Every structure is written in structure tokens, then in C-alpha cells.
């Protein structure tokens with residue numbers, strides 16, 4: 436059994452993928468070919484956003500979004516310590532300061548209740564200027580954008596949605612990356628994400644035309660009217676045409692795959708709810724997860740070890756997202772955080788783990804996984 440099975444999907448749409456790649460080989464426009472524009476139009480329509488801008492990765496999407504706000508030294512950007520490193524890395528790379536805010540223990544997303552205190556502390560004590568929030572839709576469940584948005588407006592901050600794991604998710608009838616959830620949304624098409632290409636790729640979404648124009652420029656070295664007219668410093672942030680061609684083939688079946696993910700998660704949750712001592716994921720009402728990961732909490736570190744090794748013996752792979760919260764990572768040691776600063780993130784990191792999750796996980800495999808829990 437595989438943790439994420441990309442081969443079954445490929446088998447299903449291989450002729451279309453080959454046809455799309457062949458079209459790129461035939462026209463030869465490897466950079467910014469016609470597939471790029473077609474993909475952007477389809478992504479914007481799918482998400483319900485004014486504008487989708489394809490780019491080189493989810494990390495570069497976040498970087499370009501922060502650059503659009505001229506984030507730099509002296510600025511504070513608030514985010515979760517319980518996420519993939521890229522979310523906070525981009526803040527630090529620009530010379531700004533990531534300020535971590537602990538998470539909600541149920542959704543694993545940034546706790547809106549704790550944001551105001553964090554901003555007030557920064558204003559009072561640090562000499563930094565609060566600029567914005569990067570909220571992460573961890574494992575595919577959208578963050579609480581209503582409350583985050585209200586808080587941000589009151590404090591004059593921007594909101595960026597890190598939707599690297601949530602493309603295809605829903606929040607009160609809107610899709611993740613919909614223009615109305617945050618000022619800018621960023622997603623990733625890394626192969627293992629819910630919508631993945633065959634290399635690195637990402638996209639940026641916004642309803643704000645001015646920001647969109649600026650990010651289109653930032654994506655190509657800060658270009659002006661043409662690429663040898665440089666009006667600002669930017670990045671080499673384009674998506675390859677071949678990756679766009681692959682994503683176009685995958686987008687055709689993506690809505691159905693999101694449905695299949697609900698089925699897989701449904702079998703898991705139904706079975707695991709009856710087992711004491713573990714906590715299966717809980718999706719808030721009015722939301723749908725994109726199920727990038729199906730992550731459960733064991734009782735403690737030892738219990739996780741026991742469960743993981745039992746599953747491993749039964750041939751079932753598991754993974755830990757994330758074993759060390761970012762405030763305790765060496766790369767952020769300059770920020771001066773200590774163990775105990777974000778107890779909920781630390782507690783989750785010590786006992787969380789994820790089960791195999793992809794749209795093609797057979798019913799008998801899901802049931803076998805649940806059985807291993809039942810017998811352990």
C-alpha cells in the first residue's frame with residue numbers, strides 16, 4: 436500500500452496527459468506558452484476568483500504575495516508555527532519577522548482568538564510594524580476566514596491564505612482560494628498535493644486587480660511594459676508550460692477526485708470514531724476538507740509510536756506532519772522562542788500522524804487500516 440498513489444491517477448488519464456505534453460513539444464513555447472493562460476482562466480473559474488496567476492511553486496507564490504505588499508525588514512507577519520516551513524520561511528527570507536500564534540486544537544489552524552494579543556504585544560514591545568497574517572489551511576481544512584478577516588480589517592492588516600493543502604476545499608459555499616476569503620491566496624501543485632503536477636508549480640489568486648498586476652510583474656523579474664523594462668526587483672517565478680499542460684489534464688477529473696477523497700475520509704472517520712484513545716479529524720460545519728492529509732491524534736508520543744509500528748507491521752505506511760513546530764526549528768532560533776511558547780502546537784506535534792490518503796484508496800484497504808486500529 437502506498438501513502439499517496441499517483442500511478443493510478445496517471446493510468447486513468449495517461450492518453451490525455453501525453454496528448455497535452457505532445458502539443459507543447461509541437462508548438463515549442465516552453466515558457467509562457469498558450470497552456471499557461473488557459474490554465475489560469477480555468478483555475479480562476481474553479482476557485483471563484485477574479486484572477487489566477489500561475490507560478491513556479493507554492494513557496495514562490497507566498498513569496499510573490501508578500502513582495503506585492505513590499506514586506507521587508509521591520510515588518511511583522513503573523514502565522515502558525517504548526518505548518519510546513521515554507522509558510523514562515525518566505526517571511527524571514529524577505530528580512531521581515533515571522534510572529535507565531537498558536538493553533539486551534541480541533542482544526543490545527545491559527546486560532547483567531549489569539550491574534551489580537553499577538554499584535555498588541557508586537558506593537559507594545561518589539562518596534563516592528565504588524566503588516567499581515569498568513570493563515571494556513573492545514574491538511575485541507577480552511578482556516579476561520581470570517582474571524583481572521585474581521586480582526587485584520589480592524590488592525591489594518593492584509594490576509595494571505597496558504598492554500599497549498601486546501602485547493603478544492605470549501606468554506607461556507609465558497610472554494611478555497613475564492614477571492615472573498617483572503618486578500619491573496621496561494622496554492623501549490625507539488626506532485627503530492629491534492630492537485631499536483633509532475634514537478635514544481637503553484638498559483639496565486641486575488642480579486643484585487645492592482646495586486647494582480649504587480650504580482651504578474653514580480654513573477655518575471657519585476658518587469659514593466661516588457662521584460663527588458665525593469666520597474667522593480669522580482670523573481671524568476673513562472674510555471675513551465677509543460678506543467679500547465681499536465682495540470683489541464685488533471686483538472687478535468689479534479690472535482691471527482693475531491694469527491695472520492697470525501698469517501699475515503701468518510702470510511703476512516705466512521706471506523707475510527709468507535710476506537711477509544713485516538714481523535715480522528717473533525718471538519719467544522721459548512722466546510723469541506725480537500726483531505727491533503729488525514730491526520731489523527733494519538734494519546735501521547737508513546738501511543739503514536741505503538742500505533743505507527745502496528746500499522747507498519749501490517750504493511751501500512753504512515754507519516755508525521757509535523758514533528759517539530761517551526762518556533763523550535765534551528766532555522767528560526769534567532770527569533771528567541773522556547774519550548775512551552777505554543778503549547779497546543781507542541782502537543783499536536785508530539786502525537787499527530789497521518790494515514791494513507793488519495794482518491795484511489797480501495798475500500799478494502801481503508802477497512803483493513805481501521806481493523807488494525809481495532810486490533811491494537
Ligand SMILES: *Cc1c(COP(=O)(O)O)cnc(C)c1O
Pocket residue numbers: 492493494495518519521522571597599600622623624625635636637
Ligand atoms: C507544500 C506547502 C507549501 C510549499 O509549496 P511548494 O510548492 O512545495 O513550494 C507551502 N505551505 C504549505 C502549508 C505546504 O503544505
